[in-house]
Amino acid sequence: MLDLSRLLPGGFCSLLLADFGADVLKLEDTGTGDYLRWGAPFYEGAADSAASALFLAINRNKRSIRINLKQNEGREVLLRLVRDSDVLLESFRPGVMDRLGVGYERLREENSRLIYCAITGYGQDGPCRDRAGHDLNYLGLNGLLGLSGDRDGPPTQSVGQIADLGGGALMAAFGILAALRERDGSSQQAGSGEGQFVDVSMTDGAMSWLALVAGRMFAEGSEPRRGELELAGSLVCYRPYACADGWVTFAALEAKFWITFCRGVGREDLIESQFEPVGSKTHEELMEIFLSRTREQWIAFASEHDCCLEPVLELGEALDREQVRARDMVVEITQPGVNEPVRQLGVPVKLSRTPGDHARRPGPALGEHTDEVLHAAGFDESQIAELKRTGAIGGVADGIGGTFLKG
Numbered sequence: 001m002l003d004l005s006r007l008l009p010g011g012f013c014s015l016l017l018a019d020f021g022a023d024v025l026k027l028e029d030t031g032t033g034d035y036l037r038w039g040a041p042f043y044e045g046a047a048d049s050a051a052s053a054l055f056l057a058i059n060r061n062k063r064s065i066r067i068n069l070k071q072n073e074g075r076e077v078l079l080r081l082v083r084d085s086d087v088l089l090e091s092f093r094p095g096v097m098d099r100l101g102v103g104y105e106r107l108r109e110e111n112s113r114l115i116y117c118a119i120t121g122y123g124q125d126g127p128c129r130d131r132a133g134h135d136l137n138y139l140g141l142n143g144l145l146g147l148s149g150d151r152d153g154p155p156t157q158s159v160g161q162i163a164d165l166g167g168g169a170l171m172a173a174f175g176i177l178a179a180l181r182e183r184d185g186s187s188q189q190a191g192s193g194e195g196q197f198v199d200v201s202m203t204d205g206a207m208s209w210l211a212l213v214a215g216r217m218f219a220e221g222s223e224p225r226r227g228e229l230e231l232a233g234s235l236v237c238y239r240p241y242a243c244a245d246g247w248v249t250f251a252a253l254e255a256k257f258w259i260t261f262c263r264g265v266g267r268e269d270l271i272e273s274q275f276e277p278v279g280s281k282t283h284e285e286l287m288e289i290f291l292s293r294t295r296e297q298w299i300a301f302a303s304e305h306d307c308c309l310e311p312v313l314e315l316g317e318a319l320d321r322e323q324v325r326a327r328d329m330v331v332e333i334t335q336p337g338v339n340e341p342v343r344q345l346g347v348p349v350k351l352s353r354t355p356g357d358h359a360r361r362p363g364p365a366l367g368e369h370t371d372e373v374l375h376a377a378g379f380d381e382s383q384i385a386e387l388k389r390t391g392a393i394g395g396v397a398d399g400i401g402g403t404f405l406k407g
Helices: 007-018 054-061 072-082 104-110 137-141 163-184 202-220 255-264 268-273 281-291 295-304 315-319 322-326 370-376 379-389
Strands: 024-028 062-067 087-090 115-120 197-201 238-243 245-249 310-311 330-333 344-346
Touching: 007 024, 007 054, 007 062, 007 087, 007 115, 007 163, 024 072, 054 344, 062 072, 062 370, 072 379, 087 163, 104 115, 115 163, 137 163, 137 202, 163 197, 163 202, 197 202, 238 281, 238 295, 245 281, 245 295, 255 268, 268 281, 295 310, 322 379, 370 379
Parallel strands: 024 062, 087 115, 115 197
Antiparallel strands: 238 245, 245 310, 330 344
16 A cells, blocks of 8 residues: 555554555655654654654554655656555645646556545545645534534534544545455455545545434424534433533433433432423533532442443543553554653454554654665665665655644
């Protein structure tokens, strides 16, 4: 897999595949490479270009080579690599690769089996195709942000990048795997043997998360408003509540959980009020009930009464839970030069026979594998030296970046 993407969406997509054995080659430019390499904080002792905690978090199990696609010789190197590749992933604006002379149509001349996946903000067509944007912009335009939050409050911005990850990375990984399956076939159906173009719009992908909300609107003909959706805070039985020293989540959608809660707090009189709206008398009484106990007391209550009630944890607390340890969701990698193991989040998908492996390779230094990959592609020492002399490729490089994000 040739990964020309930068930052989060493409990097997370190729991470998912790399953890399950894909040979991911990061094709980076001969300048500073992936911007995420220069995002603070940094691990002391690691190579400068592989010291960023942000970069390492999504770039383990990958190799890095440096190619200058603005030079003919650099483009020829890419064409050589494409011949033996299954997948190419990029996240440039539409048309950039075509202008460089290495767009999908040119690449498929070298390898008709190539799966070419492009992650963009708005897709390859439509009036917004050339606009710049980030996660927040995409969520604002696809309706998701406008529906997040309380009725009288502002739109609530998520700490997780829903469009980047859910709309971009996950949809790209799915599209790539679907295209590979179609190409290679199965025991029931022969594959076509042909690659194809996978067009992933982060705006479209995140919009698909509103499938139930949109389906209801289409059927009823009435547009939902922020704070009015049942699963977004409008019901007393399904929302976060402040307790004496923090917050808890209460999600008693089914009658059995609501009844268990009401009986547990000695308020059977509330059983008929499960679906009352926010702002009702029932809501006011529930707020008082939750404020009457600490978070630990509610945790103890939930262990005794099965009613879908859990604490709202800070990130450190969440990562330290026994459930997280049992599921191997905090793992360690050995990063060259760093004295202590680098902790990261683990592989989220568990396969019974071929589980993912988070520790096949550490995060690569910029251009660390250029010579290795080009040798395997058939270039000899003199050819590689000449490509480096002309600036068409770059070897391992350090100490060339600045700070991208302040930690």
